[in-house]
Amino acid sequence: MSIKVATLDSVDLNGKKVLLRVDFNSPLNENKKIIDFSRIKIHVKTIGELIDKNASVVILTHQGRPGMEDFSDLSEHSLLLEKELGYKVNFIDDIIGPHARNSIFMLKDGEVLMLDNVRFLSEENIEASGDFHSKSYMVRKLAPLFNYFINDAFATAHRKHASIVGFPYVLPSLAGRVMESEVIALKEIRDPKISPKIFVLGGTKINDSIRIINNILKNSNSSTRVLLTGLVSELFLFASGIDIGKSNKEKLEKLGGISLLSNAKSILLNYKDRILLPEDFVIEGGGVVDIKELPKKEGLIKDIGEKTIEEYSNIMREAKVIVLRGPAGVIEEKEYMKGSIELVKNAASTNAKVILGGGHLTAVLDFIPENLRTRIHNSSGGGALLLYLSGEMLPGIEALSFSASKFNLDGIQLE
Numbered sequence: 501m502s503i504k505v506a507t508l509d510s511v512d513l514n515g516k517k518v519l520l521r522v523d524f525n526s527p528l529n530e531n532k533k534i535i536d537f538s539r540i541k542i543h544v545k546t547i548g549e550l551i552d553k554n555a556s557v558v559i560l561t562h563q564g565r566p567g568m569e570d571f572s573d574l575s576e577h578s579l580l581l582e583k584e585l586g587y588k589v590n591f592i593d594d595i596i597g598p599h600a601r602n603s604i605f606m607l608k609d610g611e612v613l614m615l616d617n618v619r620f621l622s623e624e625n626i627e628a629s630g631d632f633h634s635k636s637y638m639v640r641k642l643a644p645l646f647n648y649f650i651n652d653a654f655a656t657a658h659r660k661h662a663s664i665v666g667f668p669y670v671l672p673s674l675a676g677r678v679m680e681s682e683v684i685a686l687k688e689i690r691d692p693k694i695s696p697k698i699f700v701l702g703g704t705k706i707n708d709s710i711r712i713i714n715n716i717l718k719n720s721n722s723s724t725r726v727l728l729t730g731l732v733s734e735l736f737l738f739a740s741g742i743d744i745g746k747s748n749k750e751k752l753e754k755l756g757g758i759s760l761l762s763n764a765k766s767i768l769l770n771y772k773d774r775i776l777l778p779e780d781f782v783i784e785g786g787g788v789v790d791i792k793e794l795p796k797k798e799g800l801i802k803d804i805g806e807k808t809i810e811e812y813s814n815i816m817r818e819a820k821v822i823v824l825r826g827p828a829g830v831i832e833e834k835e836y837m838k839g840s841i842e843l844v845k846n847a848a849s850t851n852a853k854v855i856l857g858g859g860h861l862t863a864v865l866d867f868i869p870e871n872l873r874t875r876i877h878n879s880s881g882g883g884a885l886l887l888y889l890s891g892e893m894l895p896g897i898e899a900l901s902f903s904a905s906k907f908n909l910d911g912i913q914l915e
């Protein structure tokens with residue numbers, strides 16, 4: 501399959517109205533305040549360039565998922581963007597209603613408008629084809645107001661959501677600078693011949709992780725290994741028959757882990773020697789517990805322990821490529837950051853190409869010495885990055901490619 505996507509260089513954007521999908525999805529604290537705004541910063545380049553090109557820019561993004569604690573409106577995001585950009589950003593708490601449509605219609609060349617959280621619209625969250633989403637209310641209401649759609653949200657390119665795959669069906673669509681630089685940077689690393697690849701996966705998105713781990717292992721040779729940390733590792737430990745203790749089982753249950761046990765079991769069965777699980781954990785209060793002692797020394801798992809850090813670091817030394825996604829522990833609490841910091845630091849101390857993904861692990865970079873930090877490609881994507889590196893074509897990129905050929909746009913050849 502030929503994959504060609506158009507970029508900001510493909511068309512003349514002077515005086516054009518563009519709908520720009522970015523990924524401003526950021527970690528929030530318990531008061532719903534943004535604690536790390538790197539996701540906002542990375543899109544400043546694309547937005548600045550569109551302003552310089554005299555386009556009028558309407559920004560569309562999401563924050564969190566419906567029902568989750570980090571699901572919020574985007575008023576703070578727009579203020580932070582305005583500060584980073586040094587340019588007026590008009591925020592409206594609407595997406596497709598008359599207020600939004602009228603504001604878009606009235607927007608002048610060089611002005612920037614930001615709409616509210618696109619996931620407030622239930623149809624956005626349906627996983628479906630571009631054809632299906634092109635008939636959604638949102639696409640039908642918004643698309644006629646624009647000349648172009650630009651997707652800069654590499655980190656959401658693995659979702660078949662309306663704002664990702666729907667617009668390219670009906671509007672000539674381009675990759676923004678973030679999307680473009682990601683696909684160029686990852687082109688070489690996607691090559692299955694570059695191995696061993698080591699994936700260090702943590703965080704809490706256990707549902708996604710099952711799909712990702714399966715894909716990585718299925719599409720790679722036996723030298724590729726997956727080292728698990730975070731809540732994902734608790735799921736796999738439990739699936740492997742280890743008693744992780746009552747409070748950890750309850751935590752897993754609350755986050756939907758129990759229904760995934762059989763999937764985790766079958767992955768373990770198929771790829772036993774290629775998945776590594778932690779040997780020890782730091783539990784709430786700071787004590788270190790060997791996994792065999794977990795049921796006796798009951799405590800909420802907060803980070804990986806020293807033995808695990810050492811073992812994982814030894815394995816990383818053999819790698820040609822190391823990809824880390826999702827924190828090894830509850831990094832919002834400083835005392836449980838160590839596992840994540842050490843793994844990133846030790847990965848960057850090898851000779852491998854190191855890629856860091858996901859919205860949370862980036863926070864660790866502030867604790868990595870400058871000489872090592874510069875060795876790391878800090879990808880804007882998490883799940884998207886991993887699926888892309890595991891050989892899958894992402895729906896968001898596919899949709900851009902579809903659009904380039906439908907609207908006869910020039911662009912860059914990816915495959």
Ligand SMILES: Nc1ncnc2c1ncn2[C@@H]1O[C@H](COP(=O)(O)OP(=O)(O)O)[C@@H](O)[C@H]1O
Pocket residue numbers: 702703704705729730731734801802803825826827828829830831832857858859860861882883
């Ligand atoms: N063992 C654990 N138990 C509970 N939460 C964890 C654990 N390890 C990591 N986390 C949490 O994982 C969250 C980030 O996960 P996720 O959203 O999957 O990462 P990313 O945004 O980088 O893809 C953080 O809020 C962190 O506190």
Ligand SMILES: O=C(OP(=O)(O)O)[C@H](O)COP(=O)(O)O
Pocket residue numbers: 523525564565655656659705857858859880881882883884
């Ligand atoms: O943060 C994101 O993904 P990531 O945690 O995999 O990097 C993206 O914003 C996608 O969000 P989603 O996983 O709720 O669709």
